[in-house]
Amino acid sequence: MAYSAGAGDASTEANRDQDVYLSDFVNLSTQSIADVRFENDVRIITSQAEFEAAYTELAAGAGGVIKLDTAGGPYVLSHYDVGNEQVDAPVMITSLTPEEPAVLRSVYMRNHENFHLSDVRIEEDSGTLITIQNTTNSGIYQSEIASIAEGSGGVSEAAGGATIGASGADIRQVENFNFVGNEMHHLFHGATFREVVGLTYTNNELHSLQGDGTRLGGVQDALIADNWFHDFLGSTHAYNHSDFVQIWGKNIWLNNKDITIQSNFFDNSSGPAYQVIFGHNEDYEENGLLFENITVDNNVIWGSAYHGISVSDTLNMAVTNNTLIYRKDAYYLNADATRSTLKSPGWIDVEGAGYLVEKNVGLRIRDDGDNMTLTNGSAADPLHQMNQYTNLTVGESGDLRDITLLPDSDLNGVYGSSLLWYDETPDSLMAVARVSVSASDRSVYTLDAGLSRGPDGLIDADTDVLWTLDDGRSFSGAQIQVDFGTAGQHGYTLTVTRPDGTSDIITRSIDVEESLVLDLRMVDGALTNVAPDHITLKNLDTVALDGESLRIGEGPQLEIDRSVADIFNLSSFDFSMTLDIDEGSSGTLLMIYESLQATVGTDGSIAFGFTNGDTWFTAHSAGGLLGSDPVHLNFVYDGAHLRIYADGAIVAETDAHGSTQNSKYWGLTFGNPWKQSVDGLLSNISIKSEASSALAIAEAADARLSAALAPEPAVIVQTLFATDFSTPEIAGLTISAEDIMTSPTGEAGVMVAGSHVELNRSTGFLYDAGSFDITVSAQHFDTASEGTILYLHKTLSLSIRSDGRLAFSLTTDDGTQIVRTPGTPLADGNAHDISIGYDADAGLMQIAVDGEVLAQADQTGLTPAVQYWGLAIGHPWAGAEPDMAITSLDIADRPILAEPTPIDYDADTLIFLDFDGTVANEVATAAMPEVTRGAVTYASEATDGPTDGQTDTWAEFDGRTTVSVSRYVQELHARDTFEFVVNMRDGDNVGTESVFAIYGAMALSIHDNDFHFSMQTGGSTVSLHSDSAVLADGAFHEVRLGYDAAGGRLAMMVDGVIVDEASATGPTAEQQYWGLSIGSGGNGALDADLTHFSMNDAADWLTIG
The missing domain is CATH 2.60.120.200 (Jelly Rolls)
Known part of the structure; x- marks a missing residue:
């Protein structure tokens, strides 16, 4: 074992009273940590073997300090007292040179007490870096805990994939554990605490994690305070429902109790959305535990998923003085790396018994109490969150000063976290930038340093203020206006210098929003949004097209999904499109429910209106504007005036103010999903979130006119x-x-x-x-x-x-x-x-x-x-x-297209079959009936009934015969009017026989000698029938069926007398797989004689009224 110079003296009996304390290694001034005493037995370690021997000796003896030489690493700290027989003396493990910390590959401590680890770096690619079990009076301090996490978990390889990092710490069955001042980054999960009593988890920084930040299960007497969670990598929502702090009850034998989560900064202003403080007892039905005395106080939450502070199964929980700031572009990540924008701000929601929810600030607080609810609707609303905080535009480039309350906010000192209360005299000079965007030009920003302040208060005219933009431009002055020009992120640096030479410098960024939200064009035969932001459009692939134009008023309606934030809260806009209405049509052109709409009047006028939440503002043109020719329209709002332009000229205007409404349940629809839509064609469709100038609109109109007058290019045929x-x-x-x-x-x-x-x-x-x-x-x-x-x-x-x-x-x-x-x-x-x-x-x-x-x-x-x-x-x-x-x-390679040669025939008659020895349409249309099953035989004689005294030829349908008209004859489908005429007899009708049918649209049959007709429009079925056994006499009878959608009338006439009628509106069904069938259908085969069959465009006898 190696010793430092003088180590032998330090170990003498004479020096054993020279104590070493935890406070010599860790700043305990703000922590609830006992100051642990270590023996002044200091060992300097240069190898793994020395490390293992030193810890074993010190822990079994009087304790001491181990200083790891960085050059000797990496090290592994791994000790397991299998029988848990030894009571360990206090040992501090630290780096010889904290500025160049020693590296540990892992920490595994089981059945050991009184060990403390500080100022080291713990890193590994996989697994769990720190595992501690059955320990008391230990801790980890001021250390870096890192892995190799890259990208977001759950993203598919095709979309870029991800490298999953190791998890940071798994600490369980522990008493009195300190986790203080550490930095955890590029991990999967951060730290997990299970069955821990007495936890101090303070002053830690967590960032670049893919999973959860801090996980608690069976924890008591815990302080989670003064931590900074920011810039997490996150995961797809399917891969991991990520939380900053998670409290769970599954498989716990110790209740979660007496936990304080206080004064933390949870920064989710960028990256995938996280649940911030989330907990519930998944095993409540089995263990019956209610989380007891959980306190969530004075925290700042900047952006979150729906669950901002959401804890259920609680007893006596307190949620007080927390601030939740809404992030409008919060999103869940999908496996293909696309984003699903969240439709609701993060909320506070506590469920249980005896809870208290007071003095909190947020956009959605679901519990009763004295709280302050802000808005994200009209920018003119004083309670709009942008009007309460200093600078919410900074995103990940900012810190707490940027989201501090404005000096005149009524929230100061009362509601929300004290971390954000305005302080005019901070301990040192603090540069502050407040940013606002122009209502008429989204690339123009006002930058204001007037809230910069120091010990003497706000800066004054003697203070030098310098703005330096990343593009090289620089400006002086407390307030400047800058046109950043293009969408995207733009950086700037603010330098504030007092006359005494003290200065503060901050670097911030602005994300200039792309003003072009929608730009619909035909690309390779498909209607495509070519705007830079690929917003969510519904029915884009199924809408009706006419050439390069979108048809509205029929078929699926094109919608911009409500998840697209760019169509809401607009303080300026330009909705631009060319409209060619069908003759006489009127109705809704576009709308966002309870927010804005454009309508076409019956007189050919156009109106556009929006509400700021208090007042509807509407501009309305004169009549006759819309008619036989296409008109290009611009609906423009610049923050002060709402104007309608037609082909570059103003045709209506009104004063207006405020912003359009926040997102509700519906997005933007071209047409009206509930009421009448205008029928017509739309082209050149675009939406911008800023107002176009009158000059730009006029120039665009001139360009369209020039293009329209330009000669068509010659078609070159090869x-x-x-x-x-x-x-x-x-x-x-x-x-x-x-x-x-x-x-x-x-x-x-x-x-x-x-x-x-x-x-x-x-x-x-x-x-x-x-x-x-x-x-x-x-x-x-x-x-x-x-x-x-x-x-x-x-x-x-x-x-x-x-x-x-x-x-x-x-x-x-x-x-x-x-x-x-x-x-x-x-x-x-x-x-x-x-x-x-x-x-x-x-x-x-x-x-x-x-x-x-x-x-x-x-x-x-x-x-x-x-x-x-x-x-x-x-x-x-x-x-x-x-x-x-x-x-x-x-x-x-191509045809020379031309208009078809006009055909001289009665356009009111589409099909006429007289069955005079053949099945042939007597009028020249595209409808050409064919015998598709069986054969038709013919006969003639003098007949009774309406044709008495004449000799008629008829076709004999024998139950095996079908005459069909192709489904491709467009005139069969989507009918607003029609007349069908059939002259027939059936002297032996029993059961049901099909006379004719258009599948999915209509059918005529006979049953018990009476006619029965049904028609489908808009999902509804309307039925008619005769009721006097008309065919029982065996004579020929003529039945006529007439429909007029505009008049709302469907009627059946037999032998010149209307025998039944009903109300009906809307067109018949679109083209199905089958066309018109005579003699077969869904109700059995026809065994009858027909002298003629016709289909006409309209029934002249069907009068309205």
Whole structure:
């Protein structure tokens, strides 16, 4: 064993009275710690072996002091008195050079008394650094306890992951233990105390922890005071419900009792949100223990999760003079590193018997008592917390001086923690910066050093004040105004110098908020928020789009979630958007419930209003502003005036003051979730949390006008493939000489029927494609022949039907769409150019013949990836093929889109079937009925009833027949008006038979010789029926069904007489998987005769009133 110089003399009998005390190593002036005496037997240690021997000898003897030489480490302190037979003498273990502390890898002390450890560094990568069990009268002081924690626990590797640190201390079954003046950092958990009686836990600093700070279970007679918890790394909420101080009752045999938590600073102003002081007895049903005499007094809590001070299962608990400061951007962390913003400030909530909650300050105090509740609503409210404290903008760069109460606050000396009460004459000069942001420009700040003060009070004009910004600029003066220019963090240094030369310097930061909250644009075909902060938007992927515009008034409503703090408490703003309303529409444009809203009037006016909590301020334009043309609107508030701009010009204004409301249950909705929304299109949507200037708004309007007047760029079409079939040597085409024929016009070509011509898949033209154009020159010889003209497996087909109409089917990753020509463009038997084109950007697919677009449908998305097959002429495996020749095939990368050629037909009639020997729509629309099951037979005779004396032809539905209209006929769906007319007879009706149905929207059936009709709108079902056994006579009867949503009326007419009606509003269902079925449905097959069936746009006989 090594000794220091003179150690032998120090160990002589003559010097044994020269005592050494704990106070020689630790400042005990503010601690409740007994001053322990050690023998003046000092050992200087340079190796692990010497360390073990020295402790064993001193503990078994009279005690003494061990000084660890840093160069000899790292050391391990590990002693276990297995039989607990020895009573140890007091031993102090410290560093020979406290300024360069010795390193210990771990501390494990079990069944040992009277050991004390100070001024060392305890560090290791994993495990628990300090384990102490069954000990009395011991302590750890002024030491650094650290590990390697990095990142937040529970974050996935894909999102950056985390390195989990060791836990600091596990101290259990101990009496009279001191944990004083230590620094704990980069750990998982901090210190855990279990079954401890007599604990002094004071003046410690804890930071960079991933888990809990201090954990108590079965602790009595404890003082937790004057500690500083700050800058914790935290964990995801799923990984660990993190607490600064946790009190638990699970698996304890000693009750938590007589614990004082006092004058601590819990700084959660940055990082994931923590529960601060949280406790409950998880095993109350088993052990029946109520935590007794818990005192929480004079603490400062800056930011927290919901549980600020939240303790249940208590008896005689006191929560007094604590201050909870709300952090509006508090959040829980998710495994993918995204953040879930908390919707409520941390609260005080005590449950138990005999508790006292008084003189506390916070935004939410759930217990009765004399407390002060502040707000975070209107900035003009004197009780807004920003108007009570010095500088809440500093976040992690500040200290207690920044959150001290303002001198004129009524809280001083009465409510909250005395740590924050204003003191005009501190012991030394203290530089203080108060910061405020401009209401109209979020990057402009006023910096004020007027609250800087010292022993003589506030600074005066003779004091030098220098502001130095991180960007190199500097300013002099007690108050300055600075434009930081850009969003993000900006630092500054404040130097305050008195005439006597004394000075104080502080460095602080300002987080300039990004004023652009929302900027919606189309990116790769999707509506996307390109603003820097990725706020939470609901229904962004499912809202209805029309080109590059958002459709409001139908479909899912776009919402900004209430968790987005940037849309609340606005002292200035600019809501900007282009609105194109549907003709005659009115209603809500956007709203935050009980906070703000924009509405369109029936006269074409626009109004915008907001409330500051006391008064609604509304600006209202004149009528006629909104009509047939789009109008760009700006709703602008600068803190003094609320203005509405239309295309850059002011159209309404009013004086206003204050801020919009704090977050409640709802966020911002485009439209109205409960009442009428305006119908129309929105584009160029943005929201800023500052007011735009009139000049900026006018310049933006001029730019939009210039862009609108600019000529459209020429569409450049690239030909990908072309052939006239003049030779079988065609690159990319599988064709033989036998496939080539000479057409009646003398041109070379191929026959569709029986050919084996295929454009090879290796060309890649039509795969993963968002646009294409395919054109063939074709001649239909036998115009009665039908079948497939072009076919690409699972992608597209072009066919001609038996009725002479062309049909184009296209499948993309957004689904399958079919478009059919209304007429018979090839019926003359001559040669024609047929084109099928698709453009995902325009959202259209079209059929054109000889350059005229005859039909189109909506379609988006990409075609499937390359498969085994290429584009075939005809059908390669099965199905009919028409008697048709193709003399050329051209493929381009995109179509030249055009408006469809107008068709001359009665637009009021969508479907008319007279069953005169065929199933064919007598009007030229996209609705082309087909017999999809069974067969239709026809008969005729003189009939009774309304058609008495005439000879009618009818279709005989025999219970196996279905006539269908494709679900892709848009006119079938989302109807505000309609009329269906059916003339039929059924002389032997028993049970229920389906006449027609549109799945999920409506159905007509017959039951017991009466008509029964049901319709669904907005989740409600409305039903009608006749009640006189109408069909029992076996004659033909005509039933008409009419609907008018605007008039709120649905009615059934039989043989010219209205027999039933009901109230109904709203459109019928959107497109489902099925279209219109005649003769089948959910209520059984139809065995009846029909002379005609029609669907009309509206029922003229359905009058209102």
